[in-house]
Amino acid sequence: MPSAATGTRRSAIVDLALEEGLAHVEALAARFEVSPSTIRRDLAILTAEGHIARTYGGAIPISAHSETTLRQRMDEAHGAKTAIGRWAATQIAADDTVLLDVGSTVGALAAELRGARGLTVITASLTVVGALSDADGVTVECLGGRLRPVSQGFLGPLTEAALERISADAVFLGTDGISDEGEICEADQQQVRLKELMARRADRVHVLAHGAKLGVRPFHAWVRLPLPWTVVTDATAPAERVAALRARGVEVVVVDETVTPT
Incomplete structure (x- = not known):
């Protein structure tokens, strides 16, 4: 089970992706004062749980946008x-x-x-x-x-x-x-x-x-x-x-x- 700090960080990553459209690994690592490998692990777990979709260098929230006609x-x-x-x-x-x-x-x-x-x-x-x-x-x-x-x-x-x-x-x-x-x-x-x-x-x-x-x-x-x-x-x-x-x-x-x- 992830620690409270880990859970809070992952929730914040989803919120940032929603607000900014894209959350980059290096920027997230600096923001949360953790290593890029930790952020990549967070992104992998959030992707597996269906909260985000991985992109080149970062992530977007799956439910943030729907394509309009x-x-x-x-x-x-x-x-x-x-x-x-x-x-x-x-x-x-x-x-x-x-x-x-x-x-x-x-x-x-x-x-x-x-x-x-x-x-x-x-x-x-x-x-x-x-x-x-x-x-x-x-x-x-x-x-x-x-x-x-x-x-x-x-x-x-x-x-x-x-x-x-x-x-x-x-x-x-x-x-x-x-x-x-x-x-x-x-x-x-x-x-x-x-x-x-x-x-x-x-x-x-x-x-x-x-x-x-x-x-x-x-x-x-x-x-x-x-x-x-x-x-x-x-x-x-x-x-x-x-x-x-x-x-x-x-x-x-x-x-x-x-x-x-x-």
Whole structure:
């Protein structure tokens, strides 16, 4: 049976994971003045008991987040997503070929591209297809695969095989969260894998994420993209989160939703 101090420490670890989204081994060891091996043992026991899920370097509480559907996310941070999408559209030149990921913020970008001319959009997102299906100046190529209803996007081996046959000038990815270490988080491992492959197929990589998604990693699936890549966020992003990403070598663009790009 664990001592009272051990039990208190383990309970505090779960609380910290809930509050911060991620508890790192080294940080926990320093906080509780114990060795990293003690913390790793705590995490292993808490995982076995179903309180947390292990992640790269730490843990998240299993019950802290549940994945919402794309429809539920459409109205969240609407102004920020619109501004991010509008700025991202300015980074796309005529005659470019771009890869668009799933997600509501990427969907906001797609809406900004309806008036484009000579543009080719490759996507696995039904939202993007719907936004651009009647845009006369845009050629839409859809990656097939298995439909994941919660994200309204395709993924799996067929999607990945199709990606191997294309390249793009730029890719615009969505995300459920970006850790301070620059790791991109999703609820599904295949979704993360698809983002990684999309990034490999493009010359420029942008991740679109409104401010509340910085500094959090709500799910257990993640990928660390190779530099260089750019986060496009809004002015609600905490300054310390922006600074942490920049310290990792990630370019961060902070868009003011009250300003219309020229």
